[in-house]
Amino acid sequence: MEKKIRILIAKPGLDGHDRGAKVVAQAFRDAGMEVIYTGLHQTIDQITHTAIQEGVDVIGLSVMSGAHVPICEKLMKEMKKKKIDDIMVVVGGVIPKRDIPHLQEIGIQGIFPGGTSFDKSIQWIKENVKQRV
Amino acid sequence: MGVAKYVKNEKDEVQDVILQSGIHVKPLYTKKDLDAIGFDPDKDLAPPGEYPYTRGIHSLGYRSREWTTRQYTGFGTPEETNERFKLMISHGQTGLNVAFDLPTQMGLDSDDPLAEGEVGRVGMAVDSLRDFEVAFQGIPLDRIGVGLTINAVASIMLAMFQAMAEKYGFKKDRVSATPQNDILKEMIGRGAWIFPAKPAVRLIGDTIEYSMKELPRTNPVSVCGYHIRESGCSPAQEIAYAFQIANTYIEEVLKRGHRIDDFIRGFTFNLNVFGNLWEQVAKFRAARKLWAINLKERYGAKDHRSLLLRGLFGGGGYGMTKAQPENNIIRGAYYALAAALGGAQTAALCSFDEAYTIPTPRAALLSLRTFQILMEEIGLRDTVDPLAGSYFIETLTKQMEEKIVDEIKKVDEIGGMIKAVETGYVQKEVARQAYEFEKGVQKGELIKVGVNKYTEGEEMEVELHEYRKESAEEQTQRLREVKRERENRKVVQLLKDLEGAARAEKNVMPYLLECSKAYATVGEMTKVFKEVYGEFKEPSIF
Numbered sequence: 001m002e003k004k005i006r007i008l009i010a011k012p013g014l015d016g017h018d019r020g021a022k023v024v025a026q027a028f029r030d031a032g033m034e035v036i037y038t039g040l041h042q043t044i045d046q047i048t049h050t051a052i053q054e055g056v057d058v059i060g061l062s063v064m065s066g067a068h069v070p071i072c073e074k075l076m077k078e079m080k081k082k083k084i085d086d087i088m089v090v091v092g093g094v095i096p097k098r099d100i101p102h103l104q105e106i107g108i109q110g111i112f113p114g115g116t117s118f119d120k121s122i123q124w125i126k127e128n129v130k131q132r133v
Numbered sequence: 134m135g136v137a138k139y140v141k142n143e144k145d146e147v148q149d150v151i152l153q154s155g156i157h158v159k160p161l162y163t164k165k166d167l168d169a170i171g172f173d174p175d176k177d178l179a180p181p182g183e184y185p186y187t188r189g190i191h192s193l194g195y196r197s198r199e200w201t202t203r204q205y206t207g208f209g210t211p212e213e214t215n216e217r218f219k220l221m222i223s224h225g226q227t228g229l230n231v232a233f234d235l236p237t238q239m240g241l242d243s244d245d246p247l248a249e250g251e252v253g254r255v256g257m258a259v260d261s262l263r264d265f266e267v268a269f270q271g272i273p274l275d276r277i278g279v280g281l282t283i284n285a286v287a288s289i290m291l292a293m294f295q296a297m298a299e300k301y302g303f304k305k306d307r308v309s310a311t312p313q314n315d316i317l318k319e320m321i322g323r324g325a326w327i328f329p330a331k332p333a334v335r336l337i338g339d340t341i342e343y344s345m346k347e348l349p350r351t352n353p354v355s356v357c358g359y360h361i362r363e364s365g366c367s368p369a370q371e372i373a374y375a376f377q378i379a380n381t382y383i384e385e386v387l388k389r390g391h392r393i394d395d396f397i398r399g400f401t402f403n404l405n406v407f408g409n410l411w412e413q414v415a416k417f418r419a420a421r422k423l424w425a426i427n428l429k430e431r432y433g434a435k436d437h438r439s440l441l442l443r444g445l446f447g448g449g450g451y452g453m454t455k456a457q458p459e460n461n462i463i464r465g466a467y468y469a470l471a472a473a474l475g476g477a478q479t480a481a482l483c484s485f486d487e488a489y490t491i492p493t494p495r496a497a498l499l500s501l502r503t504f505q506i507l508m509e510e511i512g513l514r515d516t517v518d519p520l521a522g523s524y525f526i527e528t529l530t531k532q533m534e535e536k537i538v539d540e541i542k543k544v545d546e547i548g549g550m551i552k553a554v555e556t557g558y559v560q561k562e563v564a565r566q567a568y569e570f571e572k573g574v575q576k577g578e579l580i581k582v583g584v585n586k587y588t589e590g591e592e593m594e595v596e597l598h599e600y601r602k603e604s605a606e607e608q609t610q611r612l613r614e615v616k617r618e619r620e621n622r623k624v625v626q627l628l629k630d631l632e633g634a635a636r637a638e639k640n641v642m643p644y645l646l647e648c649s650k651a652y653a654t655v656g657e658m659t660k661v662f663k664e665v666y667g668e669f670k671e672p673s674i675f
Contacts, residue, residue: 014235016324022564070250
């Protein structure tokens with residue numbers, strides 16, 4: 001039997017706009033994934049800690065404030081430190097096109113700016129995730 | 134998005150229209166419809182400026198006075214924000230509404246490690262009175278009202294605003310500030326909360342109580358249905374939740390022994406305008422009537438001025454799209470029309486680059502011109518409540534009233550808004566609706582031009598407001614200077630006094646004023662509150 005994909009949907013930093021994160025959480029749940037939603041105002045430390053505790057396959061960040069680059073840089077650094085940089089990272093929110101190459105460079109694999117359909121992001125994750133044993 | 138659902142047959146004939154509030158719209162309305170809902174022009178349709186105010190709160194509406202325009206403005210350092218304030222005013226804007234950055238909104242100083250990457254990004258960075266002095270340099274505060282979009286630390290910002298105004302020689306009974314100061318909506322749909330609900334509501338009570346005597350021209354709260362609608366609720370719920378939030382704040386002040394007529398006139402509302410035009414207009418008309426009834430019957434207000442719903446109707450953020458952004462200019466025009474037909478006292482619009490970043494000057498000025506054209510050329514100043522008497526609009530207004538009353542009852546049954554928020558009832562409901570909505574759009578059941586219909590055309594390059602990383606360094610520099618130049622021993626003592634007042638549940642405003650005058654920082658004052666009140670624990674909704 002295929003194990004369900006476990007995904008952590010996180011709201012890092014100070015941004016309180018969570019409509020998108022909550023909507024995506026519901027969509028991923030209905031698509032058969034096990035979704036853990038962190039709630040607001042999470043530090044990178046808290047997110048990585050929860051990711052380890054929950055044994056997730058994917059970390060999904062939702063950032064609407066424009067601070068996605070510093071936040072993602074910090075996350076990737078911390079994941080390397082905690083030796084969990086094999087967990088897939090995806091990010092969604094207000095992400096200008098011109099920032100996408102840099103995000104990919106630092107290790108963000110799935111980038112789903114506003115307007116990405118559920119089908120697209122779910123399909124992508126299912127095809128690309130390397131599930132943890 | 135908030136659009137209605139159109140049920141069509143294979144011939145593209147519209148068989149049914151279902152508004153977001155759940156009301157079905159018929160192809161034709163006649164006098165029979167008014168009779169069917171028991172419409173009584175004498176009871177339901179008094180002249181504007183008379184109870185129940187369905188038609189408006191002033192007898193002459195825009196004939197006597199245009200609405201105030203108040204675009205949400207602020208970014209980077211106080212210098213940059215001051216420049217943008219002056220630009221907007223020079224182009225005809227008549228009020229200010231200050232955008233603060235996230236660290237400020239969350240009670241963090243610009244040098245706090247948690248503020249990294251966010252200083253000056255979504256709004257102006259404010260750490261101390263010095264920043265307010267710079268931000269409002271040269272602004273005639275006795276002539277221009279200032280909205281402060283600040284909530285968790287509204288008490289601090291209001292005190293700091295007073296300190297700044299007095300420093301510039303303005304009398305405290307002449308300046309008009311409107312701190313948004315609505316923490317319950319933060320917990321539902323905006324997320325900039327810090328303290329738990331009960332102490333946070335107490336702080337709001339403090340600002341209202343304080344303003345009664347000290348800042349009589351200040352509107353200490355702007356109760357927001359806006360953000361709850363942005364988060365996914367229907368227009369009817371938007372009003373119901375806003376009213377129940379307002380009732381919570383009213384009761385906080387009443388329990389201190391004050392009379393409703395002595396403070397309620399300081400309440401204002403911030404309501405949304407995107408979506409179906411008719412639904413919004415009917416919503417505003419129904420809201421005015423229900424607010425008047427709420428004050429009269431639930432709280433026994435005696436003064437007729439206590440019954441007036443004063444509002445900023447605007448924004449429309451969720452209606453704006455990322456695809457084909459120039460379409461948002463058009464949407465803005467229709468949303469402004471909804472606000473005017475709805476009788477707003479103040480108007481503001483999201484700019485066409487809403488889905489991308491904070492507004493460029495060009496985008497912000499276009500929003501301003503939208504209002505000016507509406508008022509000067511299109512005829513929205515001509516007459517009050519022009520749609521009154523329409524078979525459709527009066528029927529719809531009555532139907533919206535019923536929907537709103539239903540939703541108000543639901544919150545009463547739960548035990549009030551604080552309970553509804555602490556248990557996550559409202560958040561769950563809103564998140565569920567948001568999901569249903571998004572599914573509808575992705576399935577093509579709810580049409581958004583440029584997003585799921587008429588998507589052809591090349592992608593437009595949007596000029597982006599650039600975040601200046603240097604503003605964070607400049608801000609931190611200034612903060613260091615302020616801490617060096619102020620009397621630190623005095624600040625320490627005043628912060629201790631603040632803590633004592635907070636613990637003793639005294640009104641904290643006079644203490645915040647003294648702290649602000651001594652250049653205590655937002656972070657330092659917030660830290661005191663955090664230690665006394667603790668932090669809000671977000672209820673899990675999944």
